[in-house]
Amino acid sequence: MDLCSAIRRNIYCSYMLERIVADTFTMYVEEPSPSAEISTITKTIFSIIAAESRNHAKFLELVAEQNNLFEETDCSQTVGIPWAAVQKLREELSSGRVIGLKEFIERQMWLEKAVGEETYHKIVLPLIREGIKAGCITREYANILETLFSKMILDEEYHEEMLKILAELSG
Numbered sequence: 110m111d112l113c114s115a116i117r118r119n120i121y122c123s124y125m126l127e128r129i130v131a132d133t134f135t136m137y138v139e140e141p142s143p144s145a146e147i148s149t150i151t152k153t154i155f156s157i158i159a160a161e162s163r164n165h166a167k168f169l170e171l172v173a174e175q176n177n178l179f180e181e182t183d184c185s186q187t188v189g190i191p192w193a194a195v196q197k198l199r200e201e202l203s204s205g206r207v208i209g210l211k212e213f214i215e216r217q218m219w220l221e222k223a224v225g226e227e228t229y230h231k232i233v234l235p236l237i238r239e240g241i242k243a244g245c246i247t248r249e250y251a252n253i254l255e256t257l258f259s260k261m262i263l264d265e266e267y268h269e270e271m272l273k274i275l276a277e278l279s280g
């Protein structure tokens with residue numbers, strides 16, 4: 110696969126990943142069974158992270174649509190383990206499996222770290238930098254994407270921090 114295609118697939122999969130992460134938080138807040146036990150502060154934090162993940166998806170969409178930077182693909186191949194983890198979580202939630210708060214928080218904390226530090230930092234950012242040299246993307250838009258992914262990496266750290274607060278509260 111050529112480099113430009115790899116970049117487009119990674120940007121598309123990052124967008125999809127953000128949407129699915131947002132969905133899992135929203136599902137957890139809205140599903141009656143576990144949310145009956147979750148506190149107001151938990152709902153607030155989950156809703157904040159969901160909103161921010163949707164924003165991340167929106168930002169990527171805004172940049173991608175101007176530059177034809179989405180290439181639909183099988184993201185389980187492109188992203189690998191974090192993709193499999195969030196899909197599994199979503200499937201469990203939609204099948205009605207009750208996931209305890211502590212388990213849910215731990216799985217999401219793992220995911221925030223994996224997406225920020227592994228997917229965005231070690232895979233997507235270096236690909237974008239390579240993409241300028243290969244002419245896949247203009248320098249200006251590469252700079253925008255680089256700034257955007259750097260902001261998202263910081264946000265994922267902050268999501269992990271917020272989840273840590275909840276983990277401590279939930280014992």
Ligand SMILES: [Fe+2]
Binds near residue numbers: 127162165261
């Ligand atoms: Fe995100």
Ligand SMILES: [Fe+2]
Binds near residue numbers: 158264
């Ligand atoms: Fe996040």
